[in-house]
Amino acid sequence: MSNLSTQSYKGTRDYYPEEKRLQNYIFNIWRQVVEGFGYEEYGTPLLEPLELYTAKSGEELAGEQTYTFEDRGGRQVAIRPEMTPSISRMVAAKRQELSMPARLYSIANFMRYERPQRGREREFWQLNADLFGIEGPAADAEIIELSHAAIMKFGAKQDMFKVRVNNRALVEQLMTHFLGLDVIGSPMMTRLLDRKDKIPPEVFREQAIEIFGPQAAEGLPKLAKLINTHSLNELPEQVQNTPAMYDVMQVLELLKQKGITNAEFDVTLMRGLDYYTGTVFEFFDTSPENNRALFGGGRYDGLVGLFGVEPIATVGVGMGATTMQNFLEVHGLLPQLVSRTDVYIIAIDHTATAGADALARSLRKAGVRAELDITERKIDKQIKTASKKQIPFVAFVGGEELESGIYTVKNLIESTEQKADIDRMVTIVKDHRYDGDEDAVFEV
């Protein structure tokens, strides 16, 4: 038999302890921030009926990008390519029992057929946070504030990124009342604007002409004017003083009150997915090396209603771990992470094995993370292992130590050494911990 391949499946990553440590660092900060806003965690199944995605997610996502297959019972199923349809289904299923407003989050993996490019993987991890049951700008502003806090908590400054805000109801009005498009042309133009930065200007122009049809001569200059609109008061009179425009205004005003200085109106921001109905937003990296959208979200009030229950106002955000990692790398915000194991215990000779085992047990009882070397290799080899694993401390156990209860504790990072009894050892190693779980500071 030929050997099995050690390669992971195309577009997926193996997370060795070092990489997993980094992923957990991102997950933990996300968790702290969203839980700081009172969001509660939920979980959804890996597989969903395919129709959940064909219903409303947009054709590309449900059609070409989703992993679908027929199960042994003849059901068409999909590996979830995104979270929004699943959480909408869950909320619809308990429409009556759930306390509203509901603030919900998840950190989960998803799969899509993607062509490999930076920050794009076939299996990827995302935070999703959604606020159900509140209409209006205050809820939209909260989701944006929370997303903003999730970046700032990693140590980012407000000049490292921008928040772009728009409103799909406003867009709809612009399409019909200002550009004069009909129910067919309007969504086509919305999608074209969504792809504006990904296609050459000529192609954009050609496709715009096609969408306008006979009215292209009047439409094109209006479209050009629209694209060059950078503030709410430059908007055409057809949408001035409409509820949708006030919505955007209020969201921006609330963000300012919350201390967010890098949010701005962007009339060209669409956020591809068909299900958005109101506010949409996108976080954008301003660094020259990573000039791209980081993540986004918006209001999708219609999705829960697709399950035959009374609709619920909903606004949410989804952000990817790999994109976040790239952002942190580019801006020099990735910390140096050592092992979570506190101390590596080494028996200095064969007779101390049982004593070393007992020491490990005592330390664990006191909440210390203690790895015990049971290989009986030479001591320098054991120290080398601890060092390679980036474990900060080593403790040595021999007959003398077991008799006196005083152990030599070596700090491998600072190359220092001290004598300590168990209680003191507990204090030494715990004091040294990088603890991502406490004293959350929001630098908004």
Next chain:
Amino acid sequence: MSNLSTQSYKGTRDYYPEEKRLQNYIFNIWRQVVEGFGYEEYGTPLLEPLELYTAKSGEELAGEQTYTFEDRGGRQVAIRPEMTPSISRMVAAKRQELSMPARLYSIANFMRYERPQRGREREFWQLNADLFGIEGPAADAEIIELSHAAIMKFGAKQDMFKVRVNNRALVEQLMTHFLGLDVIGSPMMTRLLDRKDKIPPEVFREQAIEIFGPQAAEGLPKLAKLINTHSLNELPEQVQNTPAMYDVMQVLELLKQKGITNAEFDVTLMRGLDYYTGTVFEFFDTSPENNRALFGGGRYDGLVGLFGVEPIATVGVGMGATTMQNFLEVHGLLPQLVSRTDVYIIAIDHTATAGADALARSLRKAGVRAELDITERKIDKQIKTASKKQIPFVAFVGGEELESGIYTVKNLIESTEQKADIDRMVTIVKDHRYDGDEDAVFEV
């Protein structure tokens, strides 16, 4: 269009915040325990090439139970049905770079086609902990000790469950040297013994006769004698004083030294999967209502070598979250879990909205998990929401409070009320937290 169904996919569960809280409670205790032993977390892809499972997992698992399909590139893939092949692949891929011994763990979801029964789901979550690079009883005993600690940490007592220990090399010797079976009969008998408790005694007897063939007359009484062997010194002389028997003896001796009093030799324990090569063990619930195997593991030294690298001695355990939950329920060990949100902030009138928002921000800066009600509903409705969400505290914000900086904080669980400034509020709510993350106590 007809409405979408709110049902989750067959055999899978939606985890609403209350259920997710419980799952997280289990995950967190697992994490504390395995990290207490110095195990480091890793992650593997959801999908693997199908051949990874057909190679060595046993026919049932790879064939009938696994979710397999052909991807758009024509590759045969599988949703992982277990962790062992994936982590073996990962270790093989970095055979040289990884620090040995390697202590690795993961908490992940898996899928199998299962007929619905208690504790069996098509999507299930498991802890996997594996120790790579150490041969012999000390490593086996560590994995069993760690598994034992993982149950005890939930508050279990040693009379609530048993640990059964056997050795596959010993079994092999018994099959050939004592029962006189050949290379075909031996694995068949191993599998039959594995299913002994799941089939009627007549069926077991019939199948045993078939396996023995012409030697059934001598074989059956020997098999009966073997099944009734309950200690190592009752074993037939053919296996007395063999390395395999000493292995079992030493594992049991080490467990005793570690304070484990509920471990025993069980010659009928096989642990189905084909890849085990040495020590196998199983944790068994002793309660009359849940008299069943909880989880198990063992030594599988051959798996990493299938990837064309030098083999690595390996011993590991896998335990399921739902089985653990059932165990905790039956033994009354499930704690009452409230929301992780500390405080629900209520603006008592419209003019206090911005002030309440600012208070929430200040509390979050101090590490408090604060949910802000932005619905502008009546105050009693807002309190009811907090109570229904099982949030322990409510804080009220009005003009007077904003001026004085003194807020009324209500404890909803104990129905008490007090006045406090921000600093005091931080202390009050943090003191009240159930904190699963600190002061791990191992009751071994």
